[in-house]
Amino acid sequence: MLVCHCNLITQKDIEEVVVSLLEADPWQLIVPAKVYHTLKKRGRCCGCFPNVVDTIIRVTEEFHRRAGGGETEIVPFLDRVRGLRGQYGSIGHEGRRTDHRAA
Ligand code: FES
Numbered sequence: 001m002l003v004c005h006c007n008l009i010t011q012k013d014i015e016e017v018v019v020s021l022l023e024a025d026p027w028q029l030i031v032p033a034k035v036y037h038t039l040k041k042r043g044r045c046c047g048c049f050p051n052v053v054d055t056i057i058r059v060t061e062e063f064h065r066r067a068g069g070g071e072t073e074i075v076p077f078l079d080r081v082r083g084l085r086g087q088y089g090s091i092g093h094e095g096r097r098t099d100h101r102a103a
Helices: 011-024 032-038 049-067 071-082 084-088
Strands: 002-004
Touching: 002 011, 002 049, 011 032, 011 049, 032 049, 049 071, 049 084, 071 084
Parallel strands: none
Antiparallel strands: none
């Protein structure tokens, strides 16, 4: 599934990059800019970022669930990762201003 129409980036591309970044450092905070930089791309309209954040959260949760580890480390880390939603918006936002009107 195509996630970023500006750069032609698929869901699978993003998932693979997030896993490779987590394999390099499981406790790093991955943000959309880091994913796009790894893919040698840049956010243009950034309307895809909420979907990218949701993918980062899902893949990071799955990665740490598979890896196991202590709940005391994982829970605060995943709270930080989920906090990205506040930074980059939700799926319904799509990068539009609040006063945006379509027609
Ligand atoms: S849709 Fe991804 S930058 Fe525009």
